[in-house]
Amino acid sequence: MSVTLYGITTCDTVRKARAWLDQQGVVYRFHDFRKDGLEATSLAGWLDALGWEAVLNKAGTSFRALPDADKSGLDRDKAAALILANPTLVKRPVVEADRRVLVGFKPALYAEAFGRA
Numbered sequence: 001m002s003v004t005l006y007g008i009t010t011c012d013t014v015r016k017a018r019a020w021l022d023q024q025g026v027v028y029r030f031h032d033f034r035k036d037g038l039e040a041t042s043l044a045g046w047l048d049a050l051g052w053e054a055v056l057n058k059a060g061t062s063f064r065a066l067p068d069a070d071k072s073g074l075d076r077d078k079a080a081a082l083i084l085a086n087p088t089l090v091k092r093p094v095v096e097a098d099r100r101v102l103v104g105f106k107p108a109l110y111a112e113a114f115g116r117a
Contacts, residue, residue, distance in 0.1 A: 001114075003028035006042075007093035014093045017105040024116050028095075033087035043083055046094060049101040052079040057091035 005021065005028050007014035021028050046055050056079045057063060063071070070082060083089045095102040095113075102113055110116070 001098055002096075004031055004096045005029070005093050006031045006033065006038075006090070006095070008032055008034050008088060011092045013105050017093045017095070017110070020105070020107060020110055021114075024110075024114060026114050026116075033090065038084060038087040038090070040080075040084060042096075043080060043090075045096075046090075046101055046103070047076060047080060050103055052076045054103055055079070055090060055094070056083060057089055060089070060091075062086055062088040 003021075003026060005014070005017060007017070007030075009015075009032055018030065043055075052075070056074070066082070070078075091103050093103075093105060095110075097113055100113060102109060
């Protein structure tokens, strides 16, 4: 199984997800948004799989710091443009495991996805 975990190293939720994967012996590649950026094709796949509402982190400081005009009238295209301009707007972590995409970290969901129930 090919696994990529997307996030930033300073995010506590990303740290928890990485610790869980490490403890379970799941081999993964870590993709740091701040260092490695975010490709439009990856984001489009996440938006197709989960919807922009699940991928855009409206609770984070990056979103709160946006001008009100950027936060209003959101739709898929506007959310995608905002995320590509500032990848820290992605709800973290995002995990691609073969054809499955997960967003956020919930141990039970990870256990199901990685057959560790």
